[in-house]
Every structure is written in structure tokens, then in C-alpha cells.
Amino acid sequence: MLQVRDLHAYYGQSHILHGINLDVKEGEIVSLLGRNGVGRSTTCKAIMGLVPPRGSISFRGRELAGLRSDLVARAGIGYVPEDRQVFPTLSVRQNLELGLKRAGKFGRWTFDDVFRLFPNLAARQNNPAGVLSGGEQQMLTMCRALMGDPDLILIDEPTEGLAPLLVEQVGVLLAEIASRGVSILLVEQKLTIALKISRRLYVMGHGQIVFEGTPDDLAANVQVRQEWLEV
Amino acid sequence: METLLISVLNGLVYGMLLFMLASGLTLIFSMMGVLNFAHASIYMLGAYLAFTISQFVGFFPALIIAPILCGLIGAAIEIWGLRRAHQNGHIAELLFTFGLVFIIQRVVQMTWGMLPMPYRVPPSLDFPLFVLYGSNFPAYRGFMLLISAAMLLSTWLLLKKTRVGLIIQAALTHPHMVSALGHNVPRVFTTVFAGGCLLAGLAGVIGGNYQTTEPGMADSMGPIVFVVVVFGGLGSLAGCFVASIVMGMIQTFAVVIDYSVADVLRPLGLAISGDTLLTEVLTVPVARIGALLPFVMMVTILFFRPRGLMGTRDT
Ligand SMILES: Nc1ncnc2c1ncn2[C@@H]1O[C@H](COP(=O)(O)OP(=O)(O)OP(=O)(O)O)[C@@H](O)[C@H]1O
Ligand SMILES: [Mg+2]
Numbered sequence: 001m002l003q004v005r006d007l008h009a010y011y012g013q014s015h016i017l018h019g020i021n022l023d024v025k026e027g028e029i030v031s032l033l034g035r036n037g038v039g040r041s042t043t044c045k046a047i048m049g050l051v052p053p054r055g056s057i058s059f060r061g062r063e064l065a066g067l068r069s070d071l072v073a074r075a076g077i078g079y080v081p082e083d084r085q086v087f088p089t090l091s092v093r094q095n096l097e098l099g100l101k102r103a104g105k106f107g108r109w110t111f112d113d114v115f116r117l118f119p120n121l122a123a124r125q126n127n128p129a130g131v132l133s134g135g136e137q138q139m140l141t142m143c144r145a146l147m148g149d150p151d152l153i154l155i156d157e158p159t160e161g162l163a164p165l166l167v168e169q170v171g172v173l174l175a176e177i178a179s180r181g182v183s184i185l186l187v188e189q190k191l192t193i194a195l196k197i198s199r200r201l202y203v204m205g206h207g208q209i210v211f212e213g214t215p216d217d218l219a220a221n222v223q224v225r226q227e228w229l230e231v
Numbered sequence: 232m233e234t235l236l237i238s239v240l241n242g243l244v245y246g247m248l249l250f251m252l253a254s255g256l257t258l259i260f261s262m263m264g265v266l267n268f269a270h271a272s273i274y275m276l277g278a279y280l281a282f283t284i285s286q287f288v289g290f291f292p293a294l295i296i297a298p299i300l301c302g303l304i305g306a307a308i309e310i311w312g313l314r315r316a317h318q319n320g321h322i323a324e325l326l327f328t329f330g331l332v333f334i335i336q337r338v339v340q341m342t343w344g345m346l347p348m349p350y351r352v353p354p355s356l357d358f359p360l361f362v363l364y365g366s367n368f369p370a371y372r373g374f375m376l377l378i379s380a381a382m383l384l385s386t387w388l389l390l391k392k393t394r395v396g397l398i399i400q401a402a403l404t405h406p407h408m409v410s411a412l413g414h415n416v417p418r419v420f421t422t423v424f425a426g427g428c429l430l431a432g433l434a435g436v437i438g439g440n441y442q443t444t445e446p447g448m449a450d451s452m453g454p455i456v457f458v459v460v461v462f463g464g465l466g467s468l469a470g471c472f473v474a475s476i477v478m479g480m481i482q483t484f485a486v487v488i489d490y491s492v493a494d495v496l497r498p499l500g501l502a503i504s505g506d507t508l509l510t511e512v513l514t515v516p517v518a519r520i521g522a523l524l525p526f527v528m529m530v531t532i533l534f535f536r537p538r539g540l541m542g543t544r545d546t
Contacts, residue, residue, distance in 0.1 A: 073413035
């Protein structure tokens, strides 16, 4: 469904991505792992058109490289940034409304789904999103992206800085997303939930993919883990 | 007492006029990061267009047509000018709007000449609304208040109650995120820029015959509007509103107050005499430094509170 080929990206003069190749197939959960600063977030941003990409990004046969981000989103890709970016002055409900691509146009996800999964958000639907806790903001950002009914969702470090109980909630939501036939590209640093739920994993180092395989392959490959993941 | 009430009303009229200009400027700035130097030039254009149009079809149609023309001009500036300049960075953008100021000024001078225009209050509104102890309050100022209040209300409704308004509000804090959710942000930018220019044009239509329609009107209005925007705080319409009203009051009262700092200090037992620079400064009546006051306020607030009154980010 998503095929990234020889993707390069730059911030000004500095060359960040050096020819990334990766695939996500229909209904798959794929993880992109790596240490801080290797370019995982930049990969997501390049796919979304938030950083100008060079190379090819094809989604269901359609070339997305060079398109404006709203068109990438409308092609069916959802995005959850690592810094969450909730709209702080707007209410929880308004944040979710902004996820809809057109007013009242619901797809797989409705307000009721979100509020059933996260009673906390339901209770605070009229409060400004800026006053939510970090964990609640994380759930809100993911649900906001889901309201747009994407077929593939890019989720950048959803568990970063969350307490174990909340990490578990993220895991529950990821499972729910997958069960509705939405493909996931999950960016993580630690292996914990990635190993449990992914079908395939990529490991990045210095702007390149250095490993590709199943969770079992990675578990068996001590060398990759030591060189590119463990601190 | 009578002058006080009339002055408060006058301050309100001027403050609302400032807000019509400043609200557009602050929205454009917080959303697009563009400090639009040409905003007051659109105000001037609104006044001139209204003058010419009203000669053919009368004032009231001009009140509608001129702001719409200004909005269209704004849209054109955004689509064919700013959007390109934006790709070359902030400095290019700044210089672009700076250049516009001169272009618009030249065009105005070439089209209408250097002299003030005989743009007058329409006869149907040219009577005293009420008279208080001999001072009167002209009906036209009441009309200005009405128009600006109506504008304030509809802008507020548009921002708070419509989907476009919701997208605009979201784009004030995270424009890239709004785009990544599938909303056409460039189109939202054009809408906001055109809307801001429409408001500036409307301010020109009702301000042009309240003040004078002449080629220097942009230069005299521009700096005050900037002060209001900075003072109120970038990104805050509420702060902008308060700052506009405060500034309107200050500007109005400063000309009627004939006291100096020394006059205030004297009853406190601080007599000031001698012939030093300090005495010079302290004995100047407020009326004479009135024009300076807004800028002193801006510098002071930047010094103590760089976010402005209610700003959400640093200037
Ligand atoms: N806006 C930017 N301008 C310049 N350089 C940047 C910018 N954003 C990121 N970088 C640099 O690009 C490299 C890759 O950053 P990226 O955010 O993709 O890393 P990451 O793998 O997501 O890691 P983490 O999220 O832990 O920081 C880093 O070296 C970073 O310093
Ligand atoms: Mg990152």
C-alpha cells in the first residue's frame, strides 16, 4: 500500500535521510525503530510532505512526493506527530472535529467510538485541550487523526514519557485501530510494544535503514540490537 | 464632566476604528507570521475608493463596494505576491510588504493627486446626534460605532461558530498540523488575508471622512496600529481589542489634558524649578507629547512584558 523508495530529505544544507526504502502492506502494523536523532520523525514528515521529500513515495499506486500535506492526508494517510500538537485553546471536541475532513463526514470512527474508548476525553470534551494531561493529549491526537478516517496512520513515539498504565492504553488503541483494517506505521525507540504488535520492523541508523525483518528475526539478531538500538 | 463623557465616546469611536485595523493585522501576523506593513495602505485605499465610488453611486453603496474591492486586492496580493515571497523567507516577505506601501502610496498620488479629497460625511448622517451642555456628538460617529460593533460581532461569530473559523483558530497555533489533517491551509491564509484587508478597507471607508483622506493617512495610521498589535499581544484578539480601546482613549484624552507631569507633582509637595533638561521635560503639557505617548507605551511594555497584554507568544 505504501512504498517508499530512495527517500532523501534535507533541513537546509544538512542531509538527514540518505535513501530510505520501506513498505507497509494493507492491514499491516510496521514499526520503525532507532535511537534519538537517526531520522525517524523526519521520515514521517517527509511522507506527509511537511519536509520536502526527494525520491518516491507511492501510496496505492499514486505518487505522493511533492504533494502538499493536505493532499497527502486526503489520499488517506493520517499523522500523529511526536510533539502531539493539540490545539490548546480549542475544546477536546473541537480538536476531534478538526480531524474530520468535511463537517459531519464520519468514516470508521465517530465521536461515540472515541468517547467509549476514552471516558476521560468524554468527561472533558468541552474543556480546552491545553489543560489535558500528557497522556490524555496523546490519546486525543491519535483520535483526532482517526476522525479523518485514514487507511494508513503514521504514529510518532506515542508512548514517550507515558506511565506504564498509559502505555498499555496506547497498546489497546493500536489494537483497535488494526482491528478496523487501518494499517499502522509506528515509530518507537524502545522495543516494548513494537515487538508485541508489529508484523515487521525496520531499524534506522544515521538516516538509513539498517535492518528489516520480523520481531523474531530481530530478537535473534544480537548484533543489530547492540549496534543500533541498545544504549 | 460634559467633555469627559463626549471624550469617552470619541475615544471609543477611535478605538473601535483602530480595532478594525489591528484585528486583521494581528490575525494575519499570528497565522502567517507576516508583519504586513501595507495594512494601513489598504486602509487608505479604502478611503479613496469610497470617495470615488460615492461620487457615482452615493455613500451607502460605497460602504459595501469599497471594502469588497479591498478584500479582492488583498486576495490578489496574497496569491500572486506574498505566497511567492514566502518561499524566499521572512525577510523577503517583509521587504515585499514594505515595497507595497510605497507602490500603493504612489498609485494613490498618481490617481488622486497630493491634495486632500473632499470626502465628506453623507448629508443624511450630518447632524448632531445629541447635545450635552453645549458639546455635541455627531450622528456620524454614532454610525461609526454601530458599523464597527456590527463588524466586531460578525467577525466573532465567524471565528467561533463556523467551521472555517475553527480551522482559522487552529491554524493560529499549529498551521502545519492543520494541513496534515487535510485542510487547505494556503486557502485559509488567502481567506484571512483578504478578510483582514476587507476590514481595513471598511475602516478606511468610515475613517476617511472622519479624519482626512489624503496621501499621508497611511503613514499616520500605520505606526499606531502596530503599537496596538504589539501592546495587545500577538495572537490575541481580546488583547488587541483592549489595546485598541485603551489607545483610542489615550489619543483622545491626551489632546484635551492640559496638565504636565510637574502639575501632578506640585500638590504632592514636589515643586520643580530651575532650568535643567529635567524641568523642561516635566513641564511639557501632556497635550504636546500626546503623539509620543503610544510609542513610549510600546517600548515600556516590550521592556517589562514582551508578550504584550494578553499575547500567547513573544514579540
Ligand atoms: N527542524 C530541524 N532543523 C534542522 N535539523 C533538524 C530539524 N529537525 C531535526 N533535525 C535533525 O535531523 C536529525 C533527525 O531528526 P529526527 O527528528 O528525524 O530524529 P528522530 O529519529 O525522530 O529522533 P528523536 O525523535 O528522538 O529526536 C537530527 O540530527 C536532528 O538534529
Ligand atoms: Mg522523533
